[in-house]
C-alpha cells in the first residue's frame with residue numbers, strides 16, 4: 001500500500017502554504033527535512049556553485065517504494081499527515097507535501113530511492129515538472145535527491161539572489177542548525193568538491209558548537225538545563241560579554257525545529273536584566289521540547305516560526321530557567337560601556353530656543369572662535385569648550401566617529417586610486433603580537449566574503465587552517481583597542497546588512513562601522529589633550545555636524561541665550 005497520498009482540497013486550504021523556493025538554501029532545508037523525517041542517521045550534502053548548479057542530498061533513511069516515488073513530487077502529496085489529521089500536533093518536519101513539487105518545477109530533479117527490503121532502487125528524472133525517465137537502479141537503502149540547474153526555468157528569480165558566497169553561507173547556516181538539533185546524525189557538506197565540514201556522530205558536541213559559535217566563545221557559554229512535566233529546556237547561554245549587536249547568534253529549536261521567536265528572545269533578554277545594555281542581544285542556543293499538541297507549526301510558509309497555545313507559560317518558564325542559570329553561575333559581570341542615552345524631550349526655554357534657532361548645522365570654523373585651550377568632560381559623554389559665541393558641547397562618540405569616518409574614507413579612496421600601496425604602509429599597523437581568532441563557520445565565510453573591504457581598510461588576516469585566522473595588521477587608528485571585540489562586532493554588523501549588494505554602499509557602511517568601533521565611547525575617560533584633538537579634528541572633517549549615522553556631533557549654547565536666562569538683556 002502506498003504511504004504517500006494526495007491531500008484533499010479541504011486540508012490543502014488549511015495549510016499555511018505557498019512555499020516558494022526563493023533561494024538555494026531553502027531547497028537544501030526542505031531536502032534535509034525530508035531525510036530527517038525518513039529517520040536518516042547520515043546525510044551528505046554536495047553543493048556546486050552555491051546550489052545553483054547542483055544540490056545533492058544523500059541519506060540512509062527509509063527510502064521510498066517505486067509507487068511512492070512516482071507520486072512524491074506531485075503537489076500536495078505527503079506521507080506525513082492525512083485528511084482527518086488536525087494540523088495541531090504535527091511531529092514531522094514536513095507536512096505540506098509541497099517541497100519536492102516546488103523544486104521539481106524550477107529545476108531538473110532526479111530522485112533515487114530504495115527501501116531496505118527491496119534489492120534495488122528506483123530512479124525518476126523530472127524535467128521542469130514532467131517525468132522524463134523512470135527505471136531501476138542499484139543503490140544502498142536510502143534516498144538521493146539531485147537538483148540540477150535550480151532556477152533555470154525561472155531566471156528572474158536569480159536576480160533576487162545575493163552573491164554566490166552569501167548564498168552559500170546561508171546554506172551552511174541552515175545545515176549547522178540541523179547539526180545542532182540532531183547530534184545523532186552524521187552531516188557532511190561539500191562545496192565544489194571541497195569538504196566544508198564533516199560531523200560524524202561523536203559524544204561531545206564540541207565540534208558542532210565551535211562551528212556555530214566559534215571556538216573563542218565556547219568557554220563563555222553556560223550550560224542550561226531545566227525540566228518539568230510540561231517542558232524541557234536545554235542548551236547554552238552566553239555570558240554577558242559575548243552579547244552582540246544583533247540576534248544572529250540566537251539559536252532556538254522547538255521540538256528540534258529551528259525557529260525564531262520574538263517572545264522567547266525577549267524572555268532571555270529580560271533574564272539578563274541590567275547585566276546587558278539595552279542595545280545588545282544575548283547569545284544562546286536553546287532547545288525546547290514540549291508536547292506537539294501545544295505547538296502550531298503551520299503558521300509560516302517556510303516553517304520558521306511556531307505559535308504556542310500557552311505562550312505566557314513558555315515565556316515564564318524560559319525566563320525562569322535562564323535566570324536560574326545566570327544566578328547559579330554567579331554572573332557578576334559589569335558592563336562598563338553601558339550608558340542609557342534617553343532622548344528626553346526637555347521643555348526648558350533654552351532647549352526650545354536651541355531647537356528652533358541655533359543648531360549649528362553649518363557653522364563655520366569653530367577652531368577660530370575657540371577662546372580657550374582647556375576642555376572639560378561632562379558625565380564622561382560630552383566635551384565642553386568655551387568659544388567666542390558661547391559654550392560648545394560635543395558628543396564625544398559622535399564627534400570622534402565623524403573624524404574617523406573621514407580619515408578612513410580618505411585612506412580607503414587613496415588606496416583604491418593609488419597604483420602602489422603607499423597609503424597602506426601609512427595606515428596599517430602591524431601588531432607586535434598577532435592575534436589568533438577561531439571563527440564560527442559563518443564568521444569565517446563573512447570574512448572571506450568581505451576580504452577586499454577588510455584589506456582595503458588596513459586589516460591583514462592570514463588563514464591558519466580551518467577556521468583559525470591570524471590577524472597581523474590593523475588600521476593604525478585601531479592601535480591599542482580591543483580587537484577581538486571589534487572584529488566580532490564588525491562581522492555581526494556585516495551580517496546584519498545582508499541585503500546590500502552595491503559595493504559602494506557596502507564599503508561606506510564598512511567605513512562607518514569601522515569608525516563607530518574605533519571611536520571613543522560614552523563613559524570613556526578622556527585626557528584634556530585628547531579632547532582638544534577631537535574638537536580640532538572635527539573642524540577639519542567634512543559634514544562634521546553629524547556622525548556617519550546622522551546624529552548631531554555638537555551644539556553651541558549661545559552667550560545671548562545665557563544672558564537672556566539671567567535677565568541681563
Ligand code: ADP
Pocket residue numbers: 003004030034035038059061062063064072073077078079080093094095096097098099100101142143
Ligand atoms: P512533505 O515533506 O511535506 O511530506 P515533500 O514534497 O517534501 O512533502 O515530500 C513528499 C513525500 O516524499 C514525503 O511525504 C515523503 O513521504 C517522501 N520523501 C521525500 N523525501 C524523502 C526522503 N529523503 N526519504 C524518504 N521519503 C521521502
Ligand code: MG
Pocket residue numbers: 030033034094095097098099100
Ligand atoms: Mg518535505
